[in-house]
Every structure is written in C-alpha cells, then in structure tokens.
Amino acid sequence: MTTEKITGTKVIDAEGAYITPGGIDAHVHLDQDDFPNGDTFETGTRSAIAGGTTSIIAFALQPKGQHDLEKAVDNYFERTECGAYCDYGFHLILSDPTPEVLKQLPRMVERGLTSLKVFTTYPMYKINDSELLDVLLETRKLKITMMIHAENYDVIKYLNEKLEQKKLTDPYYHAVSRPEEAEDEASYRVITLSKFVDTPILIVHMSCEASINHVENAQKKLLPVYAETCPQYLFLTSDYLKAGCEHHVHPEDPFEGAKYICSPPLRADTTELDGVWRKIQNGTVTIFSSDHAPSIYEHPNGKKRGLINGLPHYQHIPNGLSGVETRVPLLFCYGVETGRITPQRFVELCSTNPAKIYGLSETKGSIGVGMDADITIWYPKGKMLPFELTNEMLHHQIDHTAFAGMTFTNWPKYTVVRGELVWDRDNGGIVGKLGFGKFLKRGASALAGPRKELNPILA
Ligand code: URP
Ligand code: ZN
Ligand code: ZN
Numbered sequence: 001m002t003t004e005k006i007t008g009t010k011v012i013d014a015e016g017a018y019i020t021p022g023g024i025d026a027h028v029h030l031d032q033d034d035f036p037n038g039d040t041f042e043t044g045t046r047s048a049i050a051g052g053t054t055s056i057i058a059f060a061l062q063p064k065g066q067h068d069l070e071k072a073v074d075n076y077f078e079r080t081e082c083g084a085y086c087d088y089g090f091h092l093i094l095s096d097p098t099p100e101v102l103k104q105l106p107r108m109v110e111r112g113l114t115s116l117k118v119f120t121t122y123p124m125y126k127i128n129d130s131e132l133l134d135v136l137l138e139t140r141k142l143k144i145t146m147m148i149h150a151e152n153y154d155v156i157k158y159l160n161e162k163l164e165q166k167k168l169t170d171p172y173y174h175a176v177s178r179p180e181e182a183e184d185e186a187s188y189r190v191i192t193l194s195k196f197v198d199t200p201i202l203i204v205h206m207s208c209e210a211s212i213n214h215v216e217n218a219q220k221k222l223l224p225v226y227a228e229t230c231p232q233y234l235f236l237t238s239d240y241l242k243a244g245c246e247h248h249v250h251p252e253d254p255f256e257g258a259k260y261i262c263s264p265p266l267r268a269d270t271t272e273l274d275g276v277w278r279k280i281q282n283g284t285v286t287i288f289s290s291d292h293a294p295s296i297y298e299h300p301n302g303k304k305r306g307l308i309n310g311l312p313h314y315q316h317i318p319n320g321l322s323g324v325e326t327r328v329p330l331l332f333c334y335g336v337e338t339g340r341i342t343p344q345r346f347v348e349l350c351s352t353n354p355a356k357i358y359g360l361s362e363t364k365g366s367i368g369v370g371m372d373a374d375i376t377i378w379y380p381k382g383k384m385l386p387f388e389l390t391n392e393m394l395h396h397q398i399d400h401t402a403f404a405g406m407t408f409t410n411w412p413k414y415t416v417v418r419g420e421l422v423w424d425r426d427n428g429g430i431v432g433k434l435g436f437g438k439f440l441k442r443g444a445s446a447l448a449g450p451r452k453e454l455n456p457i458l459a
Contacts, residue, residue: 010421012414014377018336018343021351021366022054022086022374022415023328026358027204027228027289030058031079034124035318037302038294039396044324045085045437046430047292047396049422051325052332052412054374055087055364055440057354059117064096064124069104073113077439084437085430086417087374089358091147092116095125097135105138112441114359114448115145117204120186121153121263132193137458140199143444145357147204147228150186150211151178151264160315171257171306174314175238175265180208183264187211191218191225198454200224200447202357205291207233207264209275216284224447226286226357231330232321233276236402238266249391249404255312258303259400262293263319280349281341287357288349290327293320294398321402325394332378333409359442373419376412384410395430 029035030044039047041058048056060076062069069092076090092113094101108116118135119125127135132148139146159177163169168176187203191214194201206212206227218225239245241257248256260266267273279285295318296302306317328350335341341349347366355365363372386409387393391401415423415432422432 012377012421015380015383017378017380017383017413019367020343020347020376020378022376022417023052023350024055024354024360024365025053025290025292025324025327026057026287026354027230027291028056028058028324029293029320032059032061033063034061035293035295035320037296037299039292039322039398040082041080041084041088042082042434043395043397044292045088047325047394049085049415049417049432050395050430052328052376052415053086053324054376054415054417055089055360056324057089057091057115057358059093060090060113061093062095062101067096067098067101069101069108073108073111080439083435085422085432085434086437087440088437089440089442093125094118094135095127097127097131102134102138105142105144109142109144112439114143114442114444115147117147117149119149120190121149121151121156126153129189129193132190133197136194136197136199139448140197140450143448145359145445145448146194146199146201148190148201149205150183150190150203152182152186155179155182155185169311169313169315170243171255171261171312171314171317172238172241174261174317175241177314178263178265180210180267183207184210184214188214191215191223194225195223196455197458198451200226202226202228202286204228205230205233205264206285207276208267208272209279212276212279212284216279219284224451226447227279227284228287228289229276229280229285230289230291231323231327232262232266232402234273234334235330235406236260236266237270237273238268240266240402247405249400255307258306258312258317259297260321260402261303261314261317261319262291262321277340280335285349287353288327288331289354290323291320292322292324294322294396295320296398297400322396322398323403325396326389326401326403328376329408329411330403330406337381337409356446359445360440361446362443373416375416377414378410379413381410
C-alpha cells in the first residue's frame with residue numbers, strides 16, 4: 001500500500017517485511033565487444049532494478065593492441081548514452097598492460113574507474129605473471145581495487161587440445177577442460193604474488209572450495225585477500241551442461257547445455273556447492289555478484305555460435321550466464337529465508353561489502369542518514385505466493401535464464417533508487433525512468449593500498 005502523506009512524499013508501508021539496502025552488483029557485463037548480443041545499459045539496468053539491485057558496475061574493455069586507455073574507456077561511456085534505470089560505474093579490463101598503458105592509470109582513477117580486472121586465462125585477455133606483478137605495483141600505488149580472474153591458462157589449453165583430438169566437443173566438455181585444479185593453482189599463485197607486492201586483491205567468480213581455501217588461509221594470516229562468488233556456483237552443477245538434463249527447459253534439444261557455459265565452469269556435484277555455501281557462511285567470501293554475462297541462445301553470434309554444421313564445439317560458445325535480476329532474490333530466498341545465513345550477512349555480501357571494496361561506501365551499501373536512499377523492500381515472510389521462475393518473468397533481453405524452474409519464496413516488492421520508486425512489482429512493475437541512472441565516479445577502495453614497506457627489489 002502506498003499513500004501520499006505529505007505533499008511530494010510517497011510513503012510505502014513495508015507491512016513488517018525486511019527493508020534492505022539496494023543491491024550493488026559489482027560484476028556485470030553490458031554491451032561489451034565480446035558479448036555482441038548481450039544486454040545493453042538499458043536492458044541490463046532494467047533487469048537489475050526488477051531484482052532489487054540499485055547500482056551495477058560494468059566493464060570497459062581495453063582490447064589487446066589498444067594502448068590509448070582514454071579512447072578505450074570513452075568508447076564504453078558512449079554505450080551508456082541509451083540511458084540507464086539504476087546507477088552504474090565501470091571497472092577497467094586491462095588486457096595489454098604495457099609501460100605506456102600503465103602510465104595512464106592515474107587518469108582512469110581521476111575519471112572514477114578505481115578498480116581494474118585482469119585475467120590469467122583466455123587467449124584474448126591473458127596476462128603473464130611478470131605483467132601481473134607490474135600491474136599489482138601500480139594498483140598498490142594508486143589504491144586501485146585489483147580484480148583477478150584466476151584459472152591456469154596452460155592447463156586449459158592443454159586439455160582443450162586433448163579433448164579436440166578425442167572429438168569430445170559437446171558443451172559438457174567445457175567444464176572438463178577447466179578443472180578445479182586450474183582455478184586452485186591460479187588462485188594460490190595470484191595470492192602469492194599479491195603478498196610479494198604487498199597489495200590487496202579480490203579473486204572474482206570463485207567456484208569451488210579448494211580455491212576459496214587459499215583465500216581463507218590468506219585471511220587467517222591477515223592478508224588483504226578477498227573473494228567473490230556468484231549464484232551459479234551455489235545452485236547449478238555441471239550436470240546442467242549435459243544433453244537431456246532433467247532441469248532443462250527443452251530437454252529434447254541436445255545443445256541446451258550451451259546455456260550453462262561459464263568460466264570458471266559449474267562444478268561436478270552438490271557437495272561442491274555446499275562447500276561454497278560454507279565459505280559464504282563462515283565469512284570467507286567477501287562479495288556476491290552475478291557475473292551477468294549474457295548471450296542470446298538462438299542467435300548465430302550467441303550460444304548457437306558453437307553449433308557448426310550441426311555439430312557442437314564448446315570452444316566456440318560464448319561464456320557466461322545472465323543473472324543480474326535473480327542474484328539478490330536467490331540469496332534472499334535460499335540464504336535468509338531458509339536460515340542458512342543471517343539477514344546481516346546477506347546485506348554485507350550483496351550491498352555493504354561491494355560498496356566498501358569499490359569506493360562507494362560514502363553514499364551506497366547501507367541505509368543511513370546522508371546515504372543515497374537505495375532501498376529494497378521485500379514481501380512479509382509467507383505473504384508472497386511462491387512461484388517457479390520462467391524467463392518470461394525477467395526484464396533482460398535474453399531468451400533464457402539458467403535459473404528457470406527454481407522456486408522463489410520471496411522477491412523484491414519495491415525497489416527505490418536515490419529515493420525514487422523504480423520497481424513496484426504489484427503495480428506496473430518497472431515504474432522508473434530510463435535515464436535516471438547516474439554514472440558513479442568512484443573513490444578509492446576502503447581496502448586498497450599498501451600495508452607495509454615495499455620489498456626493495458620492487459622499488
Ligand atoms: O563465463 C564468464 N564468466 N564470462 C564472463 C567473462 C568473465 O570472465 O567474467
Ligand atoms: Zn572473469
Ligand atoms: Zn565476468
């Protein structure tokens with residue numbers, strides 16, 4: 001029920017339901033060159049507010065060979081000209097960190113891009129260990145939040161070749177080609193390098209207990225090492241990649257497993273998922289993001305790119321799942337409402353910690369005087385009719401969701417961005433205006449920067 005009490009003030013009666021800070025989804029791929037038919041800033045942020053997210057951080061990509069960062073980033077700012085429904089920022093993806101490129105990082109910080117992502121894998125983006133050391137030194141100096149995609153490139157390449165020789169190219173073999181050991185080794189390695197350089201890191205989209213154990217061990221030694229995980233690693237197993245899986249919306253389609261390809265991949269069984277849940281519960285995992293990286297299924301440049309002359313080739317299938325709308329409701333229903341985590345832990349993972357890590361905590365991530373009024377209001381427990389998710393209920397422009405068929409016992413009833421009601425589930429759905437979302441010029445992370453004297457060899 002909403003009532004007009006004081007002129008110009010809308011009063012929302014939460015009827016005893018939880019009111020939580022708006023979600024901050026700090027890992028969202030929108031309109032990226034490598035996702036040519038994913039979501040735009042319009043459709044991705046529309047989907048975000050419908051799922052209780054009030055800020056997103058997307059990526060501006062430096063392609064290999066592009067040594068003018070200003071130009072690379074301008075190109076991504078232009079993609080926001082369509083407008084956004086919620087606030088947004090950019091991380092920089094650095095794929096070619098030459099000395100000339102690293103000199104331009106202070107300018108990126110000035111523009112509010114105070115975080116960057118590097119990859120230890122993917123031929124297009126991979127940097128080697130010496131390049132990583134160079135980047136770590138710069139992020140230390142400039143207090144940039146360092147996000148690392150950690151999987152061992154050579155192991156994956158080796159296994160790809162083996163699987164190709166054996167003609168094992170169905171979507172399922174994507175998971176076989178990227179075993180836990182590849183993530184485990186790379187996670188340990190990047191933690192070791194960050195310790196050497198004495199600078200914080202955040203390992204993104206961590207998928208398994210083995211690699212998160214390294215983060216936990218580092219944290220026990222009080223090292224500033226942080227972990228991100230995502231819904232797919234709590235709810236889906238690699239069985240979903242197999243033809244005819246019982247969870248598929250179209251089990252008759254032998255290529256349906258392509259919809260579940262992401263990197264790191266879904267892991268083998270529910271014991272693995274429980275392992276990641278434990279790391280959420282015990283506080284090791286710092287933030288919970290969607291890694292919204294969508295591609296349309298029925299599109300020659302989307303997931304179907306991997307179907308060549310009727311034969312599946314997992315190496316050609318775009319990686320990534322969509323999930324910006326389902327992230328917050330999934331953790332609320334399966335974490336808070338089942339009693340697996342406290343509401344406080346939920347808020348930390350979805351809002352407060354991303355704000356701290358990414359230099360937004362002065363205005364975002366909690367509810368308080370002087371903060372932006374970014375708010376999600378839920379249904380009072382038991383007051384929403386549980387439903388099974390279908391893709392048609394979502395607001396992205398993608399033709400599938402990996403979470404179809406899951407039961408939701410709650411969902412954001414209202415989403416408020418900077419005091420404006422933008423989502424009213426029972427009265428019109430999206431009620432916000434395209435263009436209301438503002439660029440977030442972010443400050444330094446509360447967690448970045450040096451801890452002790454720099455090793456003299458590195459000075
Ligand atoms: O499969 C994934 N996660 N695709 C998106 C790119 C990335 O590595 O985050
Ligand atoms: Zn990644
Ligand atoms: Zn990603």
